[in-house]
Amino acid sequence: MDAKPQAKGWDRLQMAERAAQDIPEGWYVNLGIGMPTAIADYVPLDREVIFHSENGVLGMGPKPPEDQRDPWLINAGKQHVTLRKGGSFVHHADSFAMIRGGHLDLCVLGAFEVADNGDIANWATSENDAAPAVGGAMDLAAGAKRLWVIMDHTTKSGGKKLVRKCTYPLTALGAVKRVITNLGVFDVTDRGFMVVELAPGVTLEQVRAQSDAEIHTQS
């Protein structure tokens, strides 16, 4: 029997920190609602990365202290934010032209499932969802130059999220380039998922056991 406890890998903030490492100065970046939002906290302000929010905010800065919130300045998650020097506002159609016209270097979204051909399902958990809410996910997935996904490697009940074929309603086809999970970093390549890095203590066997799709290594 396998009595050896399995490494849990990174926690959520460590995942965000790991994702932030690979975002270079000068990129225009949209971070999805939820876990992706935390990535911004790990990009130091002197590394000038320009964050975009769907509601027409370009150059978004950190969350303000409670007593300095501006009621007119929110992000797409309806949270109060700040604007950095050099930031600007545009209307919604221009904001989405930035997204859909391929002007964003990176978008990071959460997901229910990612397939090894880059398909992503992240907006509805059933074909018959009462009133599914898509927001800007389909525009971001299809429009950004690069789409990364940050998510737990499995569901709370152990369901596999790196799959051969998505079972939930799709958000976009062949869009995902990289997945950051608690177990590691995986690129989507012509061969499928390729290990870039494993979290401390995590083994390849463990990753493979928790994935439906095949997990490849460079060697």
Place this chain on the structure above:
Amino acid sequence: MINKIVQNMAEAMAGVKDGMTVLLGGFGLVGQPNNLVDALIETGVKDLTVVANNAGGGTTGLTALMEHGRVRKLVCSFPRSNNTIFEELYRAGKIELEIVPQGTMAERIRAAGAGVGAFFTPTGVGTKMAEGKEVREFNGRKMVMEYALPGDIALVEAWEADRWGNLTFKLSGRNFNPVMATAAKTTIVQTQHIVELGALDPQHIMCPGLYVDRVIHIPYGDPPF
């Protein structure tokens, strides 16, 4: 002398009718023309199709319009809010929903304002959003056809306005407002400030008065936190 500023809501709402399509500005609780929606409720019109990003927030505005049973159909990207009015109506079969990716919604409105009848976009290809729609390939990429989304009336909230209807917007209060202003037969604006003609820096006008029909002064202050 052109003067688009009206003195009361009866003038602002003149001509609204049952069955109209209403473009409703705002994102989250910011930039919501809620006083105009209250006035729309007062007129008693019903069977409205409302185009708005969210399914109402708070207790006023679109939430109240739906609660009064005036909305036949909602076109939106994110039918969630901090209350359950929409979901209750939807589950009871009392309201129709057309869900549209947010960028496709904004672009369909822009197209309507620019005289574009339809366009092709990669957003939604291969998903439920493309079902039943024409898909064609351009430059090696599959794209789905989407139609323009015009309104009979647009309800807009501005920060400043002059008597020609030139508008500015405050911070993220801009959102859908200036785009929707271009896409309706009648654009009705509530503004926090009225300024003299010529007081707005021409280089900073965000929506020229050409798109605007009526302006009413509603200095309600800040959106709720």
